[in-house]
Amino acid sequence: MEFHSLEIRQTALSLLRGGAKNADVARQLNVPLGTVGYWKHKDRATRGECPGRRARDCARCDGVPLNRPAYAYLLGLYLGDGHVSRYSGHRTWSLMITLDDRWPGIQDEAEAALKAVFPRHATCRVRVKGAHNIKVYSTHLPCMFPQHGPGRKHERVIALEPWQQEIVDQHPWEFVRGLIHSDGCRLTNWTVRNGKRYEYPRYWFTNVSDDIRRLFTDTLDRLGVVWTNCTRHGQPYNVSVARKGSVALMDAHIGPKY
Numbered sequence: 001m002e003f004h005s006l007e008i009r010q011t012a013l014s015l016l017r018g019g020a021k022n023a024d025v026a027r028q029l030n031v032p033l034g035t036v037g038y039w040k041h042k043d044r045a046t047r048g049e050c051p052g053r054r055a056r057d058c059a060r061c062d063g064v065p066l067n068r069p070a071y072a073y074l075l076g077l078y079l080g081d082g083h084v085s086r087y088s089g090h091r092t093w094s095l096m097i098t099l100d101d102r103w104p105g106i107q108d109e110a111e112a113a114l115k116a117v118f119p120r121h122a123t124c125r126v127r128v129k130g131a132h133n134i135k136v137y138s139t140h141l142p143c144m145f146p147q148h149g150p151g152r153k154h155e156r157v158i159a160l161e162p163w164q165q166e167i168v169d170q171h172p173w174e175f176v177r178g179l180i181h182s183d184g185c186r187l188t189n190w191t192v193r194n195g196k197r198y199e200y201p202r203y204w205f206t207n208v209s210d211d212i213r214r215l216f217t218d219t220l221d222r223l224g225v226v227w228t229n230c231t232r233h234g235q236p237y238n239v240s241v242a243r244k245g246s247v248a249l250m251d252a253h254i255g256p257k258y
Contacts, residue, residue: 075175173253204241
């Protein structure tokens with residue numbers, strides 16, 4: 001029987017907890033695939049994550065502490081570019097947030113938020129064309145994101161439950177930051193006044209769902225941020241923040257994508 005050092009085993013478990021596949025870990029560390037699978041099984045059993053044993057780690061079901069600022073940010077990301085689903089071949093639910101590769105800092109921030117809200121669950125990134133899907137698996141995703149459901153978000157009612165609204169009220173800037181990082185941007189507009197070109201910064205938020213836009217603008221109202229609806233081609237999908245004082249306020253808490 002071949003024995004492996006404690007350092008090799010700990011390295012393997014660190015990679016596995018980070019979302020690496022068994023085969024990739026085995027290849028990287030030159031360890032038999034079966035050994036890696038056994039280590040993973042023992043580690044999951046120790047942490048109470050084996051199939052058939054429900055880990056008591058849900059803020060809603062089990063009352064465990066919740067990182068509320070991280071959740072407010074994650075909720076904004078979810079409402080913009082995320083969805084909760086359960087495929088027939090999977091044992092549990094997944095939350096996937098699709099983020100553009102032009103903004104790697106936002107991808108890092110999103111993954112950090114997932115780890116803060118679901119500290120006992122590994123996250124992973126799946127490459128798609130021009131973007132990455134930032135993912136986490138948990139049986140408690142429907143508890144934490146009760147807005148999930150069949151069909152697209154703009155085709156169903158999106159309303160926060162009282163406990164979610166309480167978190168958003170406590171951490172409104174984190175919520176707005178998540179919405180901007182998913183479906184918004186900061187850009188430079190220009191206009192001509194008295195024959196001179198005048199440039200000014202502006203925040204945009206674009207979402208087809210009336211309910212999600214209302215959650216965004218209601219939160220801006222509470223923060224004292226002035227906004228306007230901008231209709232394009234007859235569709236009221238765009239929210240603009242262009243007043244100098246309001247842009248400065250957004251810059252202090254959000255800033256450009258990165």
